[in-house]
Amino acid sequence: MDTDRIALKVLGISYSHTQSGAYALVLAQVGGPIRIPVVIGASEAQSIAMKIEGITPPRPMTHDLMANFCRAFGMGLKEVFIYKFEDGIFYSEMTFSDSEREVSLDARTSDAIALAMRMGAPIFTTRAIMEETGFVMEVEGSEDQSQNEDDGSDDSIQAMRVPDLERYSIEELEKTLARLIEREEYEEAARVSEILKRKKSSNE
Numbered sequence: 001m002d003t004d005r006i007a008l009k010v011l012g013i014s015y016s017h018t019q020s021g022a023y024a025l026v027l028a029q030v031g032g033p034i035r036i037p038v039v040i041g042a043s044e045a046q047s048i049a050m051k052i053e054g055i056t057p058p059r060p061m062t063h064d065l066m067a068n069f070c071r072a073f074g075m076g077l078k079e080v081f082i083y084k085f086e087d088g089i090f091y092s093e094m095t096f097s098d099s100e101r102e103v104s105l106d107a108r109t110s111d112a113i114a115l116a117m118r119m120g121a122p123i124f125t126t127r128a129i130m131e132e133t134g135f136v137m138e139v140e141g142s143e144d145q146s147q148n149e150d151d152g153s154d155d156s157i158q159a160m161r162v163p164d165l166e167r168y169s170i171e172e173l174e175k176t177l178a179r180l181i182e183r184e185e186y187e188e189a190a191r192v193s194e195i196l197k198r199k200k201s202s203n204e
Helices: 042-053 062-072 109-119 127-133 142-151 155-160 163-167 170-182 186-203
Strands: 005-015 023-029 034-040 076-086 089-097 102-108 123-126
Touching (some): 005 034, 005 042, 005 127, 034 042, 062 109, 089 109, 109 123, 170 186
Parallel strands (some): 076 123
Antiparallel strands (some): 005 023, 005 123, 023 034, 076 089
């Protein structure tokens, strides 16, 4: 196992152009230009998008329940390590620890990252995986790049946005967001929340 680790952070989610009904989780090298796309399913994309947008569901979802379970029993998620890439699949392990022991468990990368986001755990991969699967996102101007990284937006993430909703007023977006959360349509709610946030920022 390659121990030459590279720290990653979650940048955003886009529709996958290679697999129908799937999404691409975009991970970014911390302090670097490399981006790594990870194809994930719709339910995991919904869970991660909700955390990105700061949406709290009325009832705990699966990853929220897992995080609550760990905290209730005094377990912390020490790290997520994406340790292998083979046949188009990323392999990850989660390392948990309490006051007495440390345990590593195999996990789907999407589940591991969704849990890491809820428990504040760092995400790592190997340099070999980054070089094999990563790409450089070119953004003109360092100021634009910094802004994109801060707000989680990126040229590759534009597919999350729904053009028709751009014409909604802030009041209409707020009502739409409330309805979507009530119906537990969290993936669509995350998109509406992103547009609402940008519209509010532009009016300030």
